[in-house]
Amino acid sequence: FQVGLLVSVKRFFLFLFEIRVKPDKSGVVTDGVKHSMNPFCEIAVEEAVKLKEKKLIKEVVAVSCGPQQAQETIRTALAMGADRGIHVQVAGKDYENLGPLQVSKIMAALAKKEEAQLVILGKQAIDDDCNQTGQMTAALLDWPQGTFASEVSFEGDKLKVVREIDGGLETITINTPAVVTADLRLNTPRYATLPNIMKAKKKKIAIMKPEDLGVDITSRVEVLRVDEPPQREAGVKVETVQDLVGKLKDSGLV
Amino acid sequence: MWIFRSVFLFSDLLSFCCCFFFLQKSVVDGVLPSFRSVCGEDGVSLSEAIREQHGKDESVHKCCPPDVVVFPRSVDEVSALAKICHMHCLPIIPFGTGTGLEGGVGAMKGGVCFSLRNMDQVLDLHVEDFDVTVEPGVTRKALNSYLRDTGLWFPVDPGADASLCGMAATSASGTNAVRYGTMRENIMNLEVVLADGTIINTAGKGRRPRKTSAGYNLTNLFVGSEGTLGIITKTTLRLYGIPEAVVSAVCSFPSVQAAVDSTVQILQSGVPIARIEFLDDVMIDACNRFSSLSYPVTPTLFLEFHGSERSLEEQVNTSEITQCNGGSDFQWAKDEETRSRLWKARHDAWYAALALRPGCKAYATDVCVPLSMLPQIIVETKEDLIANKLTGPIAGHVGDGNFHCLMVLDPNDPDELQRVHLFTERLARRALAMSGTCTGEHGVGLGKRALLVEEMGAQAIQVMQSLKETLDPKNLMNPGKVLQ
Numbered sequence A: 001f002q003v004g005l006l007v008s009v010k011r012f013f014l015f016l017f018e019i020r021v022k023p024d025k026s027g028v029v030t031d032g033v034k035h036s037m038n039p040f041c042e043i044a045v046e047e048a049v050k051l052k053e054k055k056l057i058k059e060v061v062a063v064s065c066g067p068q069q070a071q072e073t074i075r076t077a078l079a080m081g082a083d084r085g086i087h088v089q090v091a092g093k094d095y096e097n098l099g100p101l102q103v104s105k106i107m108a109a110l111a112k113k114e115e116a117q118l119v120i121l122g123k124q125a126i127d128d129d130c131n132q133t134g135q136m137t138a139a140l141l142d143w144p145q146g147t148f149a150s151e152v153s154f155e156g157d158k159l160k161v162v163r164e165i166d167g168g169l170e171t172i173t174i175n176t177p178a179v180v181t182a183d184l185r186l187n188t189p190r191y192a193t194l195p196n197i198m199k200a201k202k203k204k205i206a207i208m209k210p211e212d213l214g215v216d217i218t219s220r221v222e223v224l225r226v227d228e229p230p231q232r233e234a235g236v237k238v239e240t241v242q243d244l245v246g247k248l249k250d251s252g253l254v
Numbered sequence B: 001m002w003i004f005r006s007v008f009l010f011s012d013l014l015s016f017c018c019c020f021f022f023l024q025k026s027v028v029d030g031v032l033p034s035f036r037s038v039c040g041e042d043g044v045s046l047s048e049a050i051r052e053q054h055g056k057d058e059s060v061h062k063c064c065p066p067d068v069v070v071f072p073r074s075v076d077e078v079s080a081l082a083k084i085c086h087m088h089c090l091p092i093i094p095f096g097t098g099t100g101l102e103g104g105v106g107a108m109k110g111g112v113c114f115s116l117r118n119m120d121q122v123l124d125l126h127v128e129d130f131d132v133t134v135e136p137g138v139t140r141k142a143l144n145s146y147l148r149d150t151g152l153w154f155p156v157d158p159g160a161d162a163s164l165c166g167m168a169a170t171s172a173s174g175t176n177a178v179r180y181g182t183m184r185e186n187i188m189n190l191e192v193v194l195a196d197g198t199i200i201n202t203a204g205k206g207r208r209p210r211k212t213s214a215g216y217n218l219t220n221l222f223v224g225s226e227g228t229l230g231i232i233t234k235t236t237l238r239l240y241g242i243p244e245a246v247v248s249a250v251c252s253f254p255s256v257q258a259a260v261d262s263t264v265q266i267l268q269s270g271v272p273i274a275r276i277e278f279l280d281d282v283m284i285d286a287c288n289r290f291s292s293l294s295y296p297v298t299p300t301l302f303l304e305f306h307g308s309e310r311s312l313e314e315q316v317n318t319s320e321i322t323q324c325n326g327g328s329d330f331q332w333a334k335d336e337e338t339r340s341r342l343w344k345a346r347h348d349a350w351y352a353a354l355a356l357r358p359g360c361k362a363y364a365t366d367v368c369v370p371l372s373m374l375p376q377i378i379v380e381t382k383e384d385l386i387a388n389k390l391t392g393p394i395a396g397h398v399g400d401g402n403f404h405c406l407m408v409l410d411p412n413d414p415d416e417l418q419r420v421h422l423f424t425e426r427l428a429r430r431a432l433a434m435s436g437t438c439t440g441e442h443g444v445g446l447g448k449r450a451l452l453v454e455e456m457g458a459q460a461i462q463v464m465q466s467l468k469e470t471l472d473p474k475n476l477m478n479p480g481k482v483l484q
Helices: A039-053 A070-080 A092-096 A100-113 A133-141 A194-200 A241-250 B002-016 B018-039 B048-053 B075-087 B140-146 B164-170 B218-222 B256-268 B281-291 B309-313 B316-324 B336-347 B349-356 B371-387 B414-433 B449-456 B458-471
Strands: A003-008 A011-013 A035-037 A057-066 A084-089 A118-122 A145-155 A158-165 A168-175 A178-182 A205-208 B068-070 B092-095 B112-115 B122-126 B131-134 B187-193 B199-201 B231-238 B245-252 B273-279 B300-307 B328-333 B361-364 B394-397 B402-409
Touching: A003 A039, A003 A100, A011 A070, A035 A039, A035 A070, A039 A057, A039 A070, A039 A118, A039 A145, A039 A178, A057 A070, A057 A100, A070 A084, A070 A194, A070 A205, A084 A100, A100 A118, A100 A133, A118 A133, A133 A145, A133 A178, A145 A168, A158 A178, B018 B068, B018 B075, B048 B068, B075 B112, B075 B187, B075 B231, B092 B231, B122 B140, B140 B164, B164 B231, B187 B218, B245 B309, B245 B316, B245 B336, B256 B273, B256 B300, B256 B316, B256 B371, B273 B281, B273 B336, B281 B336, B281 B349, B281 B394, B300 B309, B300 B316, B300 B336, B316 B328, B328 B336, B336 B349, B349 B361, B349 B402, B371 B394, B371 B402, B371 B414, B402 B414, B414 B449, B449 B458
Parallel strands: A003 A057, A003 A118, A057 A084, A084 A205, A118 A178, A145 A178, B068 B112, B092 B112
Antiparallel strands: A011 A035, A145 A158, A158 A168, B122 B131, B131 B231, B187 B199, B187 B231, B245 B300, B245 B328, B273 B300, B273 B394, B361 B402, B394 B402
16 A cells, blocks of 8 residues: 655744743744754654555655745654655745644645645644644545544554544544644654765755645734733732631632 | 761761851851842842752752852853852852762852853754753753754763763763763863853863864863862763664573673674663562563663664674573564663663662662673672672663662661661772772762772872862862862
């Protein structure tokens, strides 16, 4: 069963670093912060590469939407084992306003263009925690979806996905072509080794614009303000239960 | 008795130097405004909880909180603070992550703890040159996460997620040393602030050639100095390529001798071994119980090979070597998940040892001897443990001749404390008698100062003392550690 697979990768801050809000409250400070691939996207790439190593997949294509630096993230995916990349150029203000709806339109268009049979994404990105792109992509393509996957396997020409849900684990079987989103326990992503990074430099990255795919990326959402969470204040000790009840009433909590 | 000794030392100091402490406390109060003007209001703490947090590490030594904790944000602030301390004769204790094992951060004479965790930048990564410079707040795991997209890593792995500059200060090592070396071999340059605030670069500012024969080796003077010669504020580290492929294996042996013989032969055969860890029967039994495993209860080796796919295929040799030495139950693993399971026993060794006697604390001995002496010292040590009814499972970096007895002890039982103390002294002396060292990777800290004198001999200690007096004539840098 030899299919082509699209895996989407997103670039954001390395998860170790503290986020700071810009003084004008229009967003977060991005200059000088170390960027890396979104951790869930790494897991998605790892799963794609594993499927290829098991010879269930013919080709893994890594896709990223963003400015020039998005190519670094695609190169990391190539170093992990993807065969080629597609960089959809979106820069400046357009990039700041790029949200799940726009990305899913792009992914849907690419899935059709590349005749992919499987699209894998991370379940969510750690910058916006939206958890929407995979689901929207499936809806736009009218494909089945296996989200929050902690296990993926082929059963004949169907896909068996074990999903992590609030109550435990849910196992579903879906037809292909399908969209899968990767959850934390799906696998442990490999490190890109130096020899593979060198090989990745020779792999091809096609560059295109959203217009080339017939996708309109105007955003319907406008960010009004970004605030830091309120500073934690010191607690107050009270002497008696009456004082406690009094304070709770005063603050309107009771 | 080192535990009681550190208690008595403290109370001796307390009774003799009550006046001294009182005077020092008022001196500290006097300089607080100067400290605050250097590192801000938030950068100075007198709270009891913070001081206690900075007065102890992961060892069994008693907590010795400093008088005040300061949090400098740059090397210039460190230098300014050091100048103030120097002028007022206040002890200076550098603090990284508090993960040390020899009581190195205890403020024996009170003073000022310099907590360096706010200096947490990874500076100057040079991927093509395989080097990176980091500040003291960067820990080893944080650096390796930072490097993940570059294909490089820093392999020195002492277990804890320690500050890299702290690891430099204690000359740390770890499970990978047999292949990649210890901190001593992997530090190219240091930025150090001396007791009087002078800032020096041990190999010249910003320099990072892969080798040099320029002048005295100041870099390695400060590596392992445990904060007694200066405060390390930057370290330039040697990086390595992440191994293309990793294969792990476990093998059981009928005796310690068989396990060590296999180790020597594996090393001699040129196999790309990266880790060889030894667990004795007591340790394996503890691990079986703790992690619900079923390894045979005999001396066991855990091995890990790093290399290219093809070089690892040539591992066939290893199982032949171990079989020749009576090894059995050889298990391989290639993928990440199975390898983690295989190594879980070794990683959880500390907790498995503690679980043998719930409610007790643990202390790890740390001797290191030439490889050929390892079977003899381990056998004699085990006999000593049994004769003195002590719980001491053994885990070791057998490729370096270094092993740890994880002494599980009841801190409320003075007789056991005494027996453990005497045992550790005997063990250290046994190692010294076999041309080894009393501390392979943990450092001298508080408890091994007397043993250091025996190990080095009076003349070498005299040279160390002279160096200390030259660099720190007022004895302000972490007093009471390393040298007596």
